[in-house]
Amino acid sequence: MFKVMKHKILSIIGAGLLLMTAWSCRQESDALMAYDQNENLVFGAAEKSFAAKFEVLWNGFNQYYALWDYEAENGVDWDAVYDEYLPQFEALDKRDSVPDDELKALLQKVFDPLHDGHNEVEVKNHTTGNSVVVSPGMDRVRLRPDLEQSLYSPNLKYYADVDNGEIETDGDGNPIAMEHTTNPVELFNMFAGTPQPGQGAAWIKDKIQELEAKTSPTEMEAFQLQQINDLRDELKLIVSQNPRGKALVNAYNTLVERYSFLNIPGFSYIDPGFANSGINVKYALLKGNIAYFRLDGFALTGYLDEKRSQSTFDMSNSDTQQHVQAVRQVWQSWFDAVQTLHKNGTLGGVIIDVRTNGGGNVNDSKYVVGSLVSDDDIHFGYQRFKRGTGRYDYSPMMPAYVDAMTDPHEAITEPIVILANCQSVSMSETSTLCLKTLPNGTFIGKRTFGAICPLTGNDYHSFNYAGYIGVDGVTPVYAHLPSMASYTLEKKLIEAEGIHPDIEVDLDIDLFKTTGQDTQLDRALQFIRSGQ
Amino acid sequence: MFSMDKQYLDDYRIDGRWGVTVGISGQYDVNSWLAVRADLNWTQKNYRKHRMVLTEMDYKYQNDYLQLPVMASFSVGGEKLRGFCNLGAYGGYWFHSRLKGSDYNNFGQYIYEFAKNEEFDSERDQRLDFGFLGGVGVEYRFSPHWAAQAEVRYYYSTVSTTKQYMRVNDYRYNSTTALQLAAYYIF
Numbered sequence: 094m095f096k097v098m099k100h101k102i103l104s105i106i107g108a109g110l111l112l113m114t115a116w117s118c119r120q121e122s123d124a125l126m127a128y129d130q131n132e133n134l135v136f137g138a139a140e141k142s143f144a145a146k147f148e149v150l151w152n153g154f155n156q157y158y159a160l161w162d163y164e165a166e167n168g169v170d171w172d173a174v175y176d177e178y179l180p181q182f183e184a185l186d187k188r189d190s191v192p193d194d195e196l197k198a199l200l201q202k203v204f205d206p207l208h209d210g211h212n213e214v215e216v217k218n219h220t221t222g223n224s225v226v227v228s229p230g231m232d233r234v235r236l237r238p239d240l241e242q243s244l245y246s247p248n249l250k251y252y253a254d255v256d257n258g259e260i261e262t263d264g265d266g267n268p269i270a271m272e273h274t275t276n277p278v279e280l281f282n283m284f285a286g287t288p289q290p291g292q293g294a295a296w297i298k299d300k301i302q303e304l305e306a307k308t309s310p311t312e313m314e315a316f317q318l319q320q321i322n323d324l325r326d327e328l329k330l331i332v333s334q335n336p337r338g339k340a341l342v343n344a345y346n347t348l349v350e351r352y353s354f355l356n357i358p359g360f361s362y363i364d365p366g367f368a369n370s371g372i373n374v375k376y377a378l379l380k381g382n383i384a385y386f387r388l389d390g391f392a393l394t395g396y397l398d399e400k401r402s403q404s405t406f407d408m409s410n411s412d413t414q415q416h417v418q419a420v421r422q423v424w425q426s427w428f429d430a431v432q433t434l435h436k437n438g439t440l441g442g443v444i445i446d447v448r449t450n451g452g453g454n455v456n457d458s459k460y461v462v463g464s465l466v467s468d469d470d471i472h473f474g475y476q477r478f479k480r481g482t483g484r485y486d487y488s489p490m491m492p493a494y495v496d497a498m499t500d501p502h503e504a505i506t507e508p509i510v511i512l513a514n515c516q517s518v519s520m521s522e523t524s525t526l527c528l529k530t531l532p533n534g535t536f537i538g539k540r541t542f543g544a545i546c547p548l549t550g551n552d553y554h555s556f557n558y559a560g561y562i563g564v565d566g567v568t569p570v571y572a573h574l575p576s577m578a579s580y581t582l583e584k585k586l587i588e589a590e591g592i593h594p595d596i597e598v599d600l601d602i603d604l605f606k607t608t609g610q611d612t613q614l615d616r617a618l619q620f621i622r623s624g625q
Numbered sequence: 626m627f628s629m630d631k632q633y634l635d636d637y638r639i640d641g642r643w644g645v646t647v648g649i650s651g652q653y654d655v656n657s658w659l660a661v662r663a664d665l666n667w668t669q670k671n672y673r674k675h676r677m678v679l680t681e682m683d684y685k686y687q688n689d690y691l692q693l694p695v696m697a698s699f700s701v702g703g704e705k706l707r708g709f710c711n712l713g714a715y716g717g718y719w720f721h722s723r724l725k726g727s728d729y730n731n732f733g734q735y736i737y738e739f740a741k742n743e744e745f746d747s748e749r750d751q752r753l754d755f756g757f758l759g760g761v762g763v764e765y766r767f768s769p770h771w772a773a774q775a776e777v778r779y780y781y782s783t784v785s786t787t788k789q790y791m792r793v794n795d796y797r798y799n800s801t802t803a804l805q806l807a808a809y810y811i812f
Binding site: 118119121122124125127152162165171172175455470476478480481483485489491493495547549555556557577 | 629630632633634679682724728729730731735737748749785787790792794795
């Protein structure tokens with residue numbers, strides 16, 4: 094009995110010990126960092142080490158990038174990238190100085206194989222003090238043979254000339270065409286570049302000549318001449334430095350403030366909001382009542398939504414008010430023409446021109462393609478979000494929608510053409526996908542850029558625990574990458590590939606340069622007028 | 626219960642969910658207190674992954690496994706009523722997965738509800754399972770050839786549900802508590 098009991102107990106203890114060892118069979122996951130905030134623990138080593146910069150970027154992409162399954166299908170082995178390139182970054186750490194070009198070339202080898210069209214990586218070269226930026230999407234488009242066509246901005250000069258017979262006219266015989274720009278570079282060039290008589294650079298030049306011609310200038314005239322010369326030199330300096338965005342606006346507005354007493358015509362303040370939300374819009378009613386609308390970026394919401402205007406721009410400034418009103422007027426004229434002609438049964442068609450349009454605010458959809466359809470949201474594809482730290486941690490695929498206009502309007506049944514090219518990016522491509530869902534929608538032009546997976550602001554990083562590595566301008570590395578994958582209605586990812594046109598047409602550059610005639614616009618007009 | 630390192634995903638929560646276990650069992654009595662037993666069962670290893678801040682994200686997983694537990698059964702007690710303790714190991718196969726719940730699309734700013742069968746990813750998903758088990762229960766023999774058992778059994782998986790497809794190690798494990806009721810025919 095005792096023996097039996099002893100055997101029982103020993104057997105149970107033995108089995109129990111075996112089970113306890115089972116607890117040690119589970120392994121610990123690696124500890125991971127979050128890379129979206131400026132934490133010294135995370136970025137400290139990367140201040141002075143190229144290898145540490147690479148580790149941050151590699152791990153950040155590993156955790157946040159939303160397209161790893163697509164990359165694997167396309168032959169990208171991210172683990173092999175680590176094994177191959179970490180030693181090369183470690184080798185840079187053994188040198189006192191690394192040229193920016195060399196660092197950029199190495200970063201391009203790492204990131205250019207990735208297919209996302211939006212992502213951009215910025216690395217501070219601590220040996221030179223400069224920042225190096227790598228943009229795989231831009232590197233890809235630079236290799237395209239049709240890139241040169243996209244370097245010419247659409248203009249209506251040829252079509253707005255009544256003698257060319259392409260434009261409708263009003264009761265006074267004037268062409269129905271208008272445009273306006275709040276693009277800071279264009280506003281600056283209008284003042285300091287193109288010599289508009291009686292304004293800006295032309296006025297400065299004439300005034301200097303006038304004052305220099307005086308044989309006995311007064312003290313005030315001498316002072317005025319000195320100040321105008323100083324202003325001209327400072328404008329030349331800005332031109333030579335070629336700043337963009339906020340830097341240009343700040344530099345220019347500093348001069349406006351300093352030299353306002355000279356009362357130079359056209360020397361107006363540029364609203365700082367235009368640095369990010371500047372836009373060039375054009376409207377023309379082309380022959381056959383074809384309503385053409387062009388925008389070079391999706392920033393309309395800031396102009397067309399009163400609340401957004403108040404928060405985006407300094408609407409207490411009269412110059413800003415005039416600019417905002419002018420943009421509103423161009424869009425409204427196009428929208429009213431489309432609606433009125435459609436209701437009368439005389440609308441020939443609509444052309445939306447998003448060539449060389451870098452994208453922007455998704456909310457603009459309601460003012461562009463969304464203003465041509467019923468008030469149901471436009472289902473243009475599918476989206477899938479990053480949902481964890483594993484490369485393949487994703488949400489289910491969800492329908493992707495953009496807003497249609499909810500203000501009263503009629504859906505357009507006449508032919509609608511969207512013009513796009515290799516520098517039609519992001520929201521331009523989403524608009525193209527939206528248009529292709531319509532039975533009367535046609536895409537004419539060249540294959541688009543291939544950046545359809547959208548970016549979101551850093552305030553959404555905690556929604557998806559993905560989207561940003563570092564803080565722009567603060568951390569030694571920074572990257573803005575997609576936290577969601579965006580698919581077509583056929584559930585296909587076309588990142589880096591772009592959207593293929595229904596009708597492919599090249600821009601005849603020589604013809605455009607010499608006459609202003611636009612072969613892509615011509616093909617759109619031919620399609621609308623003939624149906625072919 | 627599903628366990629994984631949530632890392633810095635501070636508002637993620639993982640909770641166990643109820644499921645079903647159904648199967649057949651065979652036991653060979655070595656002697657009066659020791660037996661060898663094997664089951665073949667369908668066991669669900671369900672869990673819920675949700676967030677405390679972005680509450681719209683609420684994933685409910687149903688994972689169906691076919692399992693073959695083999696164990697030593699130690700029993701003590703009288704003719705009619707006996708207590709027992711099972712200790713052993715099991716092998717399993719993850720044959721089906723279903724996900725239902727909701728998520729938030731911050732691009733379109735809407736809540737998306739879904740219920741779908743999950744497709745397995747051969748690179749990511751480890752469909753073979755292995756682990757250890759332990760259980761305690763009581764058996765009531767109400768006739769010479771019939772008995773009923775009630776058991777609480779714990780399955781401890783030692784194989785991660787994700788393959789190590791990245792150089793970064795990421796292990797995720799199932800631990801399952803099953804409440805079983807069985808009827809036995811005694812030969």
